[in-house]
Amino acid sequence: MLRKRSMKLGDLKVHTLAIPLREPIQFSWEPFPHPVYVFSIVEVEAGGFKGYSAIEFGAAYKHFLETTVKLTIQGLDIEIEDVDARLLEVGSWAIQRLGALEVAIWDLIAKREGLPLYRLLGGGRRKVKVYASTGRLLSAEETVKMVEKYAELGIDVVKLRFRRERINEDLEVLKAVAREFSDVKISVDANQAWSYTPPYWSRKKAMKVAKELENFEVLWLEEPLWKDDVEGYRWLRENTSIEISGGELEHGIQRFRMLIEGGAFDIVQADAVYSNGIQECRKVAALAEAFNLKFMPHAWDPGLGWLANLHLAASLPEKLCPYIETPLDPLWWNEVMFGVLNGEVELEKGYAKLPEQPGLGFEPDEEKMKKFRIA
Numbered sequence: 001m002l003r004k005r006s007m008k009l010g011d012l013k014v015h016t017l018a019i020p021l022r023e024p025i026q027f028s029w030e031p032f033p034h035p036v037y038v039f040s041i042v043e044v045e046a047g048g049f050k051g052y053s054a055i056e057f058g059a060a061y062k063h064f065l066e067t068t069v070k071l072t073i074q075g076l077d078i079e080i081e082d083v084d085a086r087l088l089e090v091g092s093w094a095i096q097r098l099g100a101l102e103v104a105i106w107d108l109i110a111k112r113e114g115l116p117l118y119r120l121l122g123g124g125r126r127k128v129k130v131y132a133s134t135g136r137l138l139s140a141e142e143t144v145k146m147v148e149k150y151a152e153l154g155i156d157v158v159k160l161r162f163r164r165e166r167i168n169e170d171l172e173v174l175k176a177v178a179r180e181f182s183d184v185k186i187s188v189d190a191n192q193a194w195s196y197t198p199p200y201w202s203r204k205k206a207m208k209v210a211k212e213l214e215n216f217e218v219l220w221l222e223e224p225l226w227k228d229d230v231e232g233y234r235w236l237r238e239n240t241s242i243e244i245s246g247g248e249l250e251h252g253i254q255r256f257r258m259l260i261e262g263g264a265f266d267i268v269q270a271d272a273v274y275s276n277g278i279q280e281c282r283k284v285a286a287l288a289e290a291f292n293l294k295f296m297p298h299a300w301d302p303g304l305g306w307l308a309n310l311h312l313a314a315s316l317p318e319k320l321c322p323y324i325e326t327p328l329d330p331l332w333w334n335e336v337m338f339g340v341l342n343g344e345v346e347l348e349k350g351y352a353k354l355p356e357q358p359g360l361g362f363e364p365d366e367e368k369m370k371k372f373r374i375a
């Protein structure tokens, strides 16, 4: 009989860090450039183990977790099925969902079991193919240069951002990449589910773009419409051969069910730390599989958040989840992803190798964190 090793959740801390960037980074989906990148590392403790995770929120997130959430969860059993979805929902009520906390609990459980998280989840993939996700609206020439670096790493899919004022400007960049790299396939992200900044696309504009993308055999078009326009998503899917993807900002199994049943996506892109966590994402992945869709997690997260999505991907069949999104922008990759951790993921011939240490594989380094701590 399996011995249940009960552990109660103890302390919950959040370390808020600000990492200076070599130059301010302007993402396509935000109206302002980041001179520094602010994010939080979540730390949970139980039975002498510590579990970690990370998400891109700052001091308000820290405050909420260290007050309301801490008081709500302290003393609860950490077995993941006992971490009720409604408990994780307490996050949305005030500030954000609590996927990052759920991931830190997974990290802790995997350490207790002495297994890398993906193996605890039943996964057998030692490496997952990465696709290079660009984040900035660079010129055609700058984009080609960046893709050249990715191709040298053996990467065969790159995601471009389409958020310039005119579609033709976006298309010029895509054409330049398609012309230069016959072995690199392209996907396109319009980030229309984000409410931050124009241009906002109509259904007709999204269709016009999809039709253009058909000529370049683009792999998928991501978030071409506002996230609540389920009918629009379905209409688009039914009228273009380009696969339509989305779901990175969503949380809650019923919401995913509504989107999937509504025919919104060919590829579902839940994120382990933006949603209610790995457990929810695995249920969403199963739902996607049952509907003959693909599941590929969104993963533009600081190091430990990205790692959570890597383990999630490695726990799923390759057919269902062929790639992990990887933010390889040189302004971002080393400093923000691994700058405060005690190790770094190896990329090899287009794959990310799964760390074999227990848990997520890497932990924050106290000394390194000290340098960047703001709260």
Ligand SMILES: [Mg+2]
Pocket: 189, 191, 222, 223, 248, 298
């Ligand atoms: Mg996206």
